[in-house]
Amino acid sequence: MRERELKLALPGRFSLPPLTLDGRTLEATALTDLDMRATYFDTPDLRLARHGVTLRYRTGEQGVPGWTLKLPAGAHAGELSRDELHFDGLRRDPPAQARSLVTAYARAAELNAVATLRTKRRRWRLADGDDELAEVADDEVSVLEGRRVVSRFRELEVEALRDEAPIGRLAEQLRHAGAIDADPIPKVVRALGSRATAPPDARFFVPEDATMADALAFAVADALGRLMANDPLARLGSVEGVHQLRVSLRRLRSDLATLEPFVEPIWHAKIEPELRRIGRAVGAVRDLDVLIGRLRQDLADAPGSLDPLLAELDARRATARTTMTEALDVASYAELLDELVSAVERPPVTAAAERSAEESLPNLVLSAWSALERRATALKPGSEDERFHRTRIEVKRTRYAIELASRMMTPPRAGGAAKLAGKLASSQDQLGIMQDVAVAESVVRDEVGRTIIEPQAALQAGILLERGRGRANAARSDFLSGWSDLNRRRWRRWLEA
Template sequence: MAVKHVEIERKYDASADFTVPELTGLPGVAAVGDPETHRLHATYFDTEDLRLAAYGITLRRRRGGPDAGWHLKMPAGPDSKDELRAPLGRAQAVPARLATLVAAYTRGRPLRPVATLETDRTVLRLLDASGGVLAEVADDAVTGRVLLTEGAVNGRATGDRWREIEVELDAGDRALLKAAGKALRKAGAHRAASSSKLGRLLDGEIRRPTPKEALGSALAELDGGEPTAGQAVMAYVAAQVQALLAFDPKARLAEYDAVHRMRVATRRLRSVLQSYRPVLDRERTDPLRDELKWLATELGEVRDLEVLRMRFTDRVAGLDDIGEPAWLEELAKAERSAYRRLNATLKSDRYYAVLDALEGLVADPPLGAKAGRSAARELPRLVERAWGRLAETYATIGTSEDPETARHETRKDAKRARYAAEAAVAVLGDPAARVVRNAKKLQEVLGDYQDGVIASRHLKDAAARSTDTADAFTLGVLYGIERCEAGAALSRLEGTWASIPAPSLR
């Protein structure tokens, strides 16, 4: 089983004659431990076209040192990476668990050795007054080699050599990380251009642009002058594709809120492809909207069960002298089964095709007839159109023979208006941000009502199946709570809508 932790570090380039400075004066550092030396040999695995490296992901098998084994590192924020480890196992067989976690990037392509690194490492531990480790400073002499195989990248026949100083936090904080870096730079080191040794070795070899790179390019265009509608919309699309890929491994690990955030990214993409159809080529985007709806549904099964389990767990905990009822364990079991089905979906060719199509949109934007128009002029019209649709749907609640469906459709249109406005915030600023807040306000009231209704239905069904008197009593109490809260949410709806002004974006 893979073991995960968050790695926070910074790397610095140093010359061959560089001397590590005195570090005992750093914040909180009372002493520096005796140096330890290790000889490390790492083999890095990737697809033939270096898909992992393009996203800043490294997968290696390393021998030597105290943490020998398989290491998977994925970007998690500034100076941070999520690192998952597995035992050494076989040299050429990537552990199945780690291979699964990068499946959204490899998409069925085989993983093979692409580079090796030989490192002579000297480690200094920065200690606090009680002897606890605050950080480790690794002085590395590195020899790297790109492996040559037919059809691979243009590797180099001779190894690259360099020296690198790495500061990794243990119990210390970012103030220590910053102070250590300042001391190293003052002594003559320089911040490394790459966040990984492999990234440095493969510099210039990676040919595959990522959504993150496309997003950076699009945002630079937004800052560089008056943006077009196509540029603004595609910057938002690129950001959501990046989010979808980032949360995929976390969803596979069943991390808290990961499926929810992956589903939100999927819904945002589908919504913006609909709201901005005049800006986009519908021949390319409409089929993808259907596939995004499918993916959101697959994610939704897990998310809905997850919400109910957490909701009822909290409710039961708030009742006196109530143990965990059997029906709550049944709900948890159903959630685990849904996760298994989701993991099968996330390994499917259909899912990989969706990811390929999304990356295709980012690499080759599907711009329509109005994409070249000024974003400042075109986006307000489209956001207001989305809001107008919301207003029309809201008006049907009081006249519809099926107000439940009308409320549900209103909530969906509130999301569409919210996401349409989100895509315009980078261009329109505060006026679009106000639309986002107002749409979210309405969405949350309707969401509170819908959550209460769904929870009530589940409790009613569970009560019909229950043969335990104590469980039946608990279910009845919870049912009453849910009905009351749903009613309270519904009573807020009219006032919430009345308090929200129409968008003013022009």
């Protein structure tokens, strides 16, 4: 469930004023007061809190006591958005699934109780006629150490009850009634203070005189940020979460290969097998997500005709998801994350990494471009699908190298790099269409004889293959015609500056 709320501070006495929306007075219904006690769990160095994640066990709400995990989903205009998940279980230990979902943040560290908060809540439900918009909660919060109250604060929460509920407009009226702006942070972060608001792990800012050691630190930090954000989403079954998790792993492996002359070889050899192991498990799910999504889209005008095939693929995907989750729960994955965090703080580099990134990265990009140029220039309209697939791999590696350069170099060279990376992304998409069609053709042909016996279904399978081949041929033509322009020197002049 996506939670969207806005927090305000209450410095003194407060009464809920009449609230309006577009000239209409909203109905404010007082709800039952609550007296809640929540115990929050985190690592000793508050890794969850520093990344905007909260894990708590709470009593006193209506219903059965239980666990709640909140994952960050962004903040905008003072609003805090989080994905909220609930779990059964006793207070003494966080549920296994909740622990699994925070692995990317906690890594190998233990989760223990770090704070206990008692909240006395007054609340109102706001409605515009039959349309319930928001809930307003006046919370008096006590921070406890045992039975002793060590601090108190009071805040007002305005939580949207439906998408697009205008809680910002409601909050403005509450400010006029005496509430004041507050940072959009969870209660436990406010209670824990500066340790909980310290920067998250593996944050890296590129210095003006960046070296190749900085380039490695940035590449690892960028991958880690994507990985942390998408690991829990992938575990929860998000197609986009799986996609972005795979991208983060692929990009990191590609960047490490590009930066190989400057990366400490023993360290690289140590982490590469684990990156590859996780990448295979995530990739198996992603490939099936793409295949099933494409087939369902193509079969929209013929529902039911290839249900046996889709059922078989759905079963394969369920198995692949289980395998992926098991792969992410292995201790070596958490150890890999610890290695990557350490690499941001102390980049494992060779002595050559003291060189300027501005001067060194162009040579690495040119090397990647030369490999791509050899493959792409040799392609013909009748070349095998596998040769186009290999070219796509080179396109991705070259694109990632150029994108890394765009983040490490100064203007206007960074702008030139970004433009070329954008054009390569389009070429990658064209080649991706061809690869997706080739995979779909192979699967459909293999499964037709085994799962399809109805003539109508066999006919539909043939139509499906024909449509796919049409898309692939168009993409093939687009790539070949676009390559001659993409390979012009003018797109690479920024490398010569």
